[in-house]
Amino acid sequence: xxxxxxxxxxxxRTLDERGTVTATARALLMTPSAVSxxxxxxxxQVGVPLLEAHxxxxxLTGAARLLxxxxxxxxxxxxxxxxxxxxxxxxxxxxxxxxxxxTAVPALVVPAVRAxxxxxxxxxxxxxxxEAGAAYELLAAGDVDLAxxxxxxxxxxxxxxxxxxxxxxxxxxxxxxxxxxxxRADALRLADLADEPWIFGGSGPWSEITRAACExxxxxxxxxxxxxxxxxxxxxxxxxMGVALVPRMAGAGASGRGGVAMREPAERPHxxxxxxxxxxxxxxxxxxxxxxxxRGATSP
Numbered sequence: 001x002x003x004x005x006x007x008x009x010x011x012x013r014t015l016d017e018r019g020t021v022t023a024t025a026r027a028l029l030m031t032p033s034a035v036s037x038x039x040x041x042x043x044x045q046v047g048v049p050l051l052e053a054h055x056x057x058x059x060l061t062g063a064a065r066l067l068x069x070x071x072x073x074x075x076x077x078x079x080x081x082x083x084x085x086x087x088x089x090x091x092x093x094x095x096x097x098x099x100x101x102x103t104a105v106p107a108l109v110v111p112a113v114r115a116x117x118x119x120x121x122x123x124x125x126x127x128x129x130x131e132a133g134a135a136y137e138l139l140a141a142g143d144v145d146l147a148x149x150x151x152x153x154x155x156x157x158x159x160x161x162x163x164x165x166x167x168x169x170x171x172x173x174x175x176x177x178x179x180x181x182x183x184r185a186d187a188l189r190l191a192d193l194a195d196e197p198w199i200f201g202g203s204g205p206w207s208e209i210t211r212a213a214c215e216x217x218x219x220x221x222x223x224x225x226x227x228x229x230x231x232x233x234x235x236x237x238x239x240x241m242g243v244a245l246v247p248r249m250a251g252a253g254a255s256g257r258g259g260v261a262m263r264e265p266a267e268r269p270h271x272x273x274x275x276x277x278x279x280x281x282x283x284x285x286x287x288x289x290x291x292x293x294x295r296g297a298t299s300p
Contacts, residue, residue, distance in 0.1 A: 006078065008042040009071040011035055012050065016060055016068060093122035094286040099144035101132040103230065104273065107249040108148065108167065112293035120289050132205050136162060139278055146287055148294075150205050151272035162276050165291060168298040169270040171248045172213060173262045175237040183261035190217035190265050197224030197242035199233050205271075210245050213269040234260050247271055 015024045015035070025032045043050045050064040060068070100109050105127060113125050128144055135147035139162060151166070174193065176183045182192055190213060198221040200210040206228070214221040224242045227233045230250040237244055238259030251262050275294055281287055 008038050011038050013068060013071060020057055092120055095124045095126055096146060096286050096290045097126045097144045099128045099130045099135055099138045099147040101148060102129055103247060103250040104148040105129055108294055108297045111297040115293045115296055123286050123289055135276055139276060146290060147276050149274055149276055151274050152205050152208060161279055163279050163282050165275045167273045167275055167294055170273055172245045172269040173248055173251055174265050175234060175244045175246045176261045176263060177237060177240045178259045178261050188263045188265050190214060190267055193243055194219035198222055199225045199227060199236050199242040199244040201228045202226040209271055213245060217267055234258060
């Protein structure tokens with residue numbers, strides 16, 4: 001197979017445009033002898049004459065013009081590659097793989113993707129839904145470039161592998177059955193619910209967050225039912241099976257539907273949502289644009 005030399009093809013293209021070896025040399029900042037030598041070498045490579053005498057000048061043979069048809073396609077593709085690489089270097093093109101827990105996908109990631117389509121259409125985002133606790137494992141394995149997690153799920157101790165950026169403090173609301181006596185109370189404290197049956201996950205971040213919020217209010221919640229999905233939790237609350245703490249990102253619009261009342265407790269507990277990247281990756285222009293879009297999605 002012939003090993004193509006892009007520079008020689010460019011010289012042939014310029015000769016066709018300029019008409020003479022001298023003009024070609026001038027355009028390419030070469031000497032006429034260097035132009036002639038490069039074209040002679042190209043002819044030897046392809047095994048057919050590329051130039052023929054025409055008075056005191058030379059002109060391209062039919063083989064040379066056939067070669068230029070293919071050369072033009074190659075050169076055009078290389079121009080596109082240069083343009084795309086330049087855009088990539090500026091952060092205007094490329095793919096960013098984002099791992100996000102379930103409630104963060106519709107609340108943060110989808111709005112960020114919509115904003116990126118307008119501001120930076122060359123950047124594509126590939127989303128992978130994953131538990132908040134798995135974020136750092138995915139990052140460490142190189143399976144995602146950016147992960148949304150909870151501050152409570154950060155690796156223990158000082159871990160220099162990752163850089164974390166806090167995106168927002170997501171308020172925690174109390175989900176009550178609509179007919180609960182406290183559903184329409186003027187004020188609600190978590191301590192008022194100390195004797196209620198509670199619904200939360202058996203383990204993981206939400207179990208820890210619920211227990212911590214209730215313990216800060218002075219009691220240990222009695223876990224009546226265990227569920228990890230918000231749809232299941234809210235359905236059980238609506239059926240009068242217990243009460244639950246629900247992040248506002250997950251419970252938005254739930255109040256009044258399915259027999260559920262959403263109330264903001266006086267303690268105003270919250271969970272911190274963070275974006276994490278491998279240390280050093282925050283300098284990537286494309287990742288920076290995605291981070292900026294995620295921050296924008298947290299704005300009112």
